[in-house]
Amino acid sequence: MIRFKLLKEENMKFQFFSNGGNKKLDKKTMHMLFIVFVVGVILLILSQLFNNKSPEQPAHTVLPSVSAKRNDSLTYEEKLERKLEDELSKIQNVGNVEVILTLKAGKEMVLDKDMPMTQSKINEQDSEGGSRISEDQDVKETTVIVNNPDGSTNPIILKELEPEVNGIVIIAQGGDDLIVKNNLINAAKVLLDIPAHKIEVMKMED
Numbered sequence: 001m002i003r004f005k006l007l008k009e010e011n012m013k014f015q016f017f018s019n020g021g022n023k024k025l026d027k028k029t030m031h032m033l034f035i036v037f038v039v040g041v042i043l044l045i046l047s048q049l050f051n052n053k054s055p056e057q058p059a060h061t062v063l064p065s066v067s068a069k070r071n072d073s074l075t076y077e078e079k080l081e082r083k084l085e086d087e088l089s090k091i092q093n094v095g096n097v098e099v100i101l102t103l104k105a106g107k108e109m110v111l112d113k114d115m116p117m118t119q120s121k122i123n124e125q126d127s128e129g130g131s132r133i134s135e136d137q138d139v140k141e142t143t144v145i146v147n148n149p150d151g152s153t154n155p156i157i158l159k160e161l162e163p164e165v166n167g168i169v170i171i172a173q174g175g176d177d178l179i180v181k182n183n184l185i186n187a188a189k190v191l192l193d194i195p196a197h198k199i200e201v202m203k204m205e206d
Contacts, residue, residue, distance in 0.1 A: 076162055077101055088170065088187060093180050095173025096204060103163040112144040112156035167198040175203035 074082070084099045118138045125131045144156045168188055174180040181201045188199045 076107070077103055080165075084168075084188075084191065087191070088172070088184060091180070091183050091187065093174045093177060094184065097173075098171040098204065100169040100171075102166045102168075104166045105163050107163060108161040110158045110161065112158050114142045114144050116140055116142075165192045165194055168192060168194070168200070170199070170201045171204045172201065173204045173206075175201050 081099045081101055084101075085097045088094060088099070089097045116139070120136045120138075122134045122136065123131060124134060145153045146156055147153055170184050170188065172180065172184060175184070184201045185196055185199050188194070189196060
């Protein structure tokens with residue numbers, strides 16, 4: 001009987017320590033599971049933030065319009081014709097206008113010039129004992145040249161002069177009207193600084 005009690009007491013002690021060990025093991029496991037859960041939540045939040053971030057949009061390139069390209073490809077003569085057509089069509093009773101220009105020459109470039117001058121005086125005596133002093137001036141014109149880093153040379157351009165207008169033909173819907181014709185001639189004289197005999201006004205075909 002005494003032995004049975006001792007065995008029962010030892011069995012109770014074993015169960016007690018076994019249960020206590022399991023409790024400690026459960027607390028560690030729960031603690032690790034909680035850490036894993038928190039880390040998983042953080043990673044999920046971070047992944048959603050990166051996924052929701054809108055992708056970087058490429059830089060928007062503004063392409064020139066078709067009209068801008070067309071204007072850039074026009075020559076000086078064509079641009080001047082379009083400008084004159086726009087202005088002359090605003091005159092009363094003129095209607096639609098078409099302008100044709102003729103130019104004297106191409107574009108002229110005014111270059112920088114270097115003009116050194118040398119001056120000398122000569123005292124001359126004639127056979128009769130008289131003397132006279134003559135002066136001699138020598139001016140040499142040379143173009144100023146700039147040396148480029150690559151070894152090439154270029155002249156210095158001071159300005160570029162557009163070609164002068166030699167004559168103009170104006171074809172207008174109201175070109176058969178004497179008043180309209182006179183107004184067109186006067187406008188062209190002022191705008192282009194040319195005499196009236198270089199301006200021809202005609203009626204546009206209906």
